[in-house]
Amino acid sequence: MKWWGWGEEDISFTHEDKPALGPFIKKALDLDVANVTSRRVAFGELSVPEPSLPAELRARLEAAVGEARVSTEPLDRVVHARGKSLRDLVNHRRGELGRLPDAVIRPGTEEELVAILQAALDLDAVVIPFGGGTSISGSLEASVSERRPIISVDVGRLDRVHDIDETSRLARVQAGVFGPHLEEQLNARGWTLGHLPDSFTHSTLGGWIATRSSGMQSDRTGDVADLTRGLRVVTPAGLLVTRPVPSTSTGPSVREMVLGSEGRLGIISEATVHVRRVAARRTILGYLLPGWAESLAAMRDIAASEASPSVTRVSDPNETGFSFATRKRPSVLDRIKSKGLEAYLRHRDFDVEQMCLGFIGYEGSERHVAKQRKVVGAIVARHGGLCIGASPGALYDQKKFDTPYIRDYLLDRGALADVSETAAPWSALPSVYGNVVAAARRAFDELDVRGYVMCHLSHSYHAGACLYFTFAIKPSGRRDGLEEYDVVKSAIQQAFVDSGATLSHHHGVGTEHARWLEEDISAPGVVMVRSLFEGMDPGANLNPGKIV
């Protein structure tokens, strides 16, 4: 992971193979993509303070995991200081590193996790569990006022699939495994978890659990909360072990208390998760719908139907425009196809400005997929839409993990882009959407900046859906860009909670969303969460200050 941005050092987003993107960005944000205006400071220029790791604590940690696994290297400490929120990226690029961890420690076994936590409790240090470091909610950064030693516990060596119970369709997996490595181990035996968050390539099973993650195919398999059965968590009260039973009535669910706990209760060591056989057939089809209202209605009807697609995603007109602008230079064949499609759309009186691009994914036997397609096709047609075949879906499927690189690309060009996502009942979605877009535009106007806001529906449920907003501004230069970002981000979050939606569908609370928590779950809800944290961690040694 780059210390200053998303993903691998040798991968970055570019407009060069996307002829329509430059003009699109020029129009949307008044930004010349050829003009790189802002660069990160060089690593060598960073001012990295000396770690404050008392000798006794260092000795205990080294005894726990071995000297080589206790790092105080500047690069390690800088990488582990934060996640990848827009604020994190901007501050890191500026060389404003915040409160760095004093040590990064890499345990290889659950026993080592136990020893680390015991040392931290005995010597009053702070422990921050670290998976892939992709949090965009501020869940990984210590408070600048923290005076105790801070240990970032990087669980990346806990990366094995212990076993697959093929009868029960359950895999027992170490929590530090990254998405691709997990799927590789499962696929080798014909199985899959199928949990594919945007961060998939750089995030871990334990991180997904700690944030109540959701993936692109969660419509069919469920969110990580549904996929996770047994848990092993190293806590101040000892090793928490919940049984991998399919359902249980043992009081308030302890499993559900760990889900979303963002390191406040302990370090997740292992989980037993649902796996499925790799499907015989898997396909994602593209659809076009005449407008946003029709798109929401179609998705609602699909959720109410007897079909159970694996992916239900549809972009609003703004995001549809963006998607088309990121298409690569088309082949001759593509151009002919697309001319035909355009003629057809005109014939049907589609307003290309209002058009919405959707993706519906199917998984299962050939026969099952064919049936589902038929049911969905009829619903889409009823709402005035049409299927545009498998190639846009295949493209989406190939490129689905590349999106997070765009923020770094825009930062290089002086624009600030970020995402905010929520969930609400079907009946509330049109007003949530309207209120959020209006709030963002009001914020752009107040700040007098160029801004863009777009949205897709990313997951459907029985009673509602997730709306995922992306927004970007070109800061005015009259104040700190982060201040202007805050105004927009806050306006969107406030519109969520004011419209009956939740503060986050799957990104978590951390510090970024903590101020809206009480408005979402009400004051007694906050007391419940706080009671749980304080009872389990009376010394506030575990990732203090997050969530509440």
Add this chain to the structure above:
Amino acid sequence: MKWWGWGEEDISFTHEDKPALGPFIKKALDLDVANVTSRRVAFGELSVPEPSLPAELRARLEAAVGEARVSTEPLDRVVHARGKSLRDLVNHRRGELGRLPDAVIRPGTEEELVAILQAALDLDAVVIPFGGGTSISGSLEASVSERRPIISVDVGRLDRVHDIDETSRLARVQAGVFGPHLEEQLNARGWTLGHLPDSFTHSTLGGWIATRSSGMQSDRTGDVADLTRGLRVVTPAGLLVTRPVPSTSTGPSVREMVLGSEGRLGIISEATVHVRRVAARRTILGYLLPGWAESLAAMRDIAASEASPSVTRVSDPNETGFSFATRKRPSVLDRIKSKGLEAYLRHRDFDVEQMCLGFIGYEGSERHVAKQRKVVGAIVARHGGLCIGASPGALYDQKKFDTPYIRDYLLDRGALADVSETAAPWSALPSVYGNVVAAARRAFDELDVRGYVMCHLSHSYHAGACLYFTFAIKPSGRRDGLEEYDVVKSAIQQAFVDSGATLSHHHGVGTEHARWLEEDISAPGVVMVRSLFEGMDPGANLNPGKIV
């Protein structure tokens, strides 16, 4: 509800229309069904102590709900003293009433709930929420050592469906509504919740939520935890309101903390729950399978298939024998059909002693139901089973809420019968089953009593299923019958947790199962639950002593 037993005064179980039942019970328990040996004491003979309701508390409660809604009548206090566990029934029948509530109060609004709780907190009284009173886990009884005034809050007047959001397929419902009244209100508008626990006719939505209930059709609609979205709960920290969003990442789930809380966190006032359109077609088909191993394997394969039946239930050979023994006097047509079936079974080399009776339910459009039946039929056939048509399923469907009356019938005849249910991964089910049956039989032998144990798989999930055991003994007469019951019940519960299964799939913890909680959720899990309760209710005014 009878003060001394299950259900309506004018309904009771009888062997008189079931010619095979008397001989069956004679063989299983050495009991002559014609011989009623044990009767409850008459209500007039009960020794009901005076209530201890301080004048100030009474005044506050009367101010809250009106004088007429504060009852200190003996019958009210006796009915509200306990649930309907076997222990509750035996003690009540004996006139051993335990610690009665000092008042039964019947609020009609959420505001009244708030006033009641405030009065109880101000004057240090104990509040025990009461829905239908069907708990069989001891969740409703106060401790005999409780010295504070005890108020049973009967929420039965909170019985309205406030509204149905037809777009989101969500209904906002008061928590005190009983199953039939809830369905009546929903059905009148073409909707259904479809949550059908055994206790359906006498239990409430709030009670289902407070115990993490599961229903007979939960395979398709989900358990009550899946059906419940928004909640309003009157707590010591104020009115808890969670939003009815389909999914959320707002830290540990507060919604899931209320589910299963058994009155320890507050009084549930209202819930927003999933509803569905009443299905065009609904059918439950009977199946016969050649043995228990084949039955478990078939159910597992159905859960892994692309079918999604609403009911998956199969009885072990002992319960199959019992089911056949409870058949009513057959018509001539039935006899001809059944002779044909018998001949067919013999021809297929079915061992009638090992045979298992299953029910699979289907819901949806005609076409959907037909497809599901075909998929399931092929799986059942692969495991050597066959479909025996719709009439056994229809009979099961009609009689499904009558089972709880059998315990009273057996108590009249001196036998003690009860149920214990659990859930475990598919791979563990054969050993869980074997261990439980062996443990029960060992207990019968140790006690030197006649006993019977039988089981059905009641719910299937991706990764496992619920096993529901029913057991009965004819006490020896050498010691207190409840002591002998305890030996058997404890042996079964211990076999659950020793076999990797959970202490309860849907009956809750209460006081009956509390001693196994730590073995199930581990010591840190108990600390988490306790932290939550103590943080929310520092004065232990809310149903103290339950769960932990």
